[in-house]
Amino acid sequence: MPELPDVEIFRRRLAAKGLKRAIRGVSVRDPRAVRPLSPRRFAEHIRGRKFVATRRHGKHLLARLDKGGWMTMHFGMTGSLEFVGPKGKPPRFVRLAFDFARGQIDFADPRRLGRAGLTGDVESFIAKERLGPDALAPSFNLTALKQAVAGRKTSIKAALMDQSAVAGIGNIYSDEILFQARIDPRRQAKKLSGAELSRILRQIKRVFKIAIARGAGSEHFFERLPRSFILPQRKKGGKCPSCGGPVRLFKSGGRSGYYCPRCQS
DNA sequence: TTAAGTGTTGCTCT
DNA sequence: AAGAGCAACACTTA
Numbered sequence: 328m329p330e331l332p333d334v335e336i337f338r339r340r341l342a343a344k345g346l347k348r349a350i351r352g353v354s355v356r357d358p359r360a361v362r363p364l365s366p367r368r369f370a371e372h373i374r375g376r377k378f379v380a381t382r383r384h385g386k387h388l389l390a391r392l393d394k395g396g397w398m399t400m401h402f403g404m405t406g407s408l409e410f411v412g413p414k415g416k417p418p419r420f421v422r423l424a425f426d427f428a429r430g431q432i433d434f435a436d437p438r439r440l441g442r443a444g445l446t447g448d449v450e451s452f453i454a455k456e457r458l459g460p461d462a463l464a465p466s467f468n469l470t471a472l473k474q475a476v477a478g479r480k481t482s483i484k485a486a487l488m489d490q491s492a493v494a495g496i497g498n499i500y501s502d503e504i505l506f507q508a509r510i511d512p513r514r515q516a517k518k519l520s521g522a523e524l525s526r527i528l529r530q531i532k533r534v535f536k537i538a539i540a541r542g543a544g545s546e547h548f549f550e551r552l553p554r555s556f557i558l559p560q561r562k563k564g565g566k567c568p569s570c571g572g573p574v575r576l577f578k579s580g581g582r583s584g585y586y587c588p589r590c591q592s
Numbered sequence: 593t594t595a596a597g598t599g600t601t602g603c604t605c606t
Numbered sequence: 607a608a609g610a611g612c613a614a615c616a617c618t619t620a
Binding site: 359404420437439440479480485579 | 609610612613614615616618
């Protein structure tokens with residue numbers, strides 16, 4: 328689930344429910360969720376303090392602490408951030424819980440591939456993680472996209488998913504972006520024309536903005552997407568929303584990609 | 593029941 | 607050294 332739009336939803340949730348309120352307790356239910364930090368060091372660093380600002384870079388969420396420094400979160404394949412009110416029922420698979428006077432914020436993660444950590448400042452964190460520019464940052468323009476895929480022999484789909492080239496695009500949304508841009512995901516990145524890259528850039532911004540606006544990751548999210556989106560058809564037997572033909576599955580590096588062989592070339 | 597599949601990343605091998 | 611393949615992980619679905 329957690330690609331850029333999903334993480335942006337988590338960020339907004341944290342900003343709405345967890346900012347400028349005392350964090351009364353931090354419960355590390357699974358030590359692996361804060362690895363390589365010790366649960367104690369992580370919890371003690373945050374307990375009694377407040378989050379005062381949030382940021383997102385690609386698929387990473389960061390929250391600034393009132394006395395300086397930031398908490399970082401990455402959601403792996405199945406992580407999420409949920410707010411639970413005073414009488415609410417917590418989700419399954421909670422690995423970290425932040426307790427406030429009214430309710431709690433839970434980091435849930437069935438597959439345990441997500442991580443939380445601590446860092447001094449955002450810029451050094453981005454450098455350490457080797458992250459490219461955030462896909463929604465205004466500075467990620469056509470020049471930056473050209474730079475990201477320049478000379479790359481790999482497929483445009485793989486290049487877009489490379490977080491060191493551009494941060495935030497994953498397996499699902501790369502399919503949608505390339506479908507909207509009418510580009511075959513298997514094409515070599517370096518062989519795309521300027522006009523094609525321009526279409527891709529426009530669709531990165533558009534697809535992500537639409538996904539965020541429609542509540543990425545929420546229940547019935549797929550039904551709330553425009554009819555022109557291939558995302559709900561991203562399955563066996565799916566039909567291209569543009570031409571009605573069957574969507575095709577291809578595999579690369581253990582990942583599944585879907586596309587319309589008639590509409591994308 | 594068992595096996596395959598899964599929205600991410602990082603390590604290994606070439 | 608870029609790129610491909612697979613492991614990590616644990617649950618859900620076929």
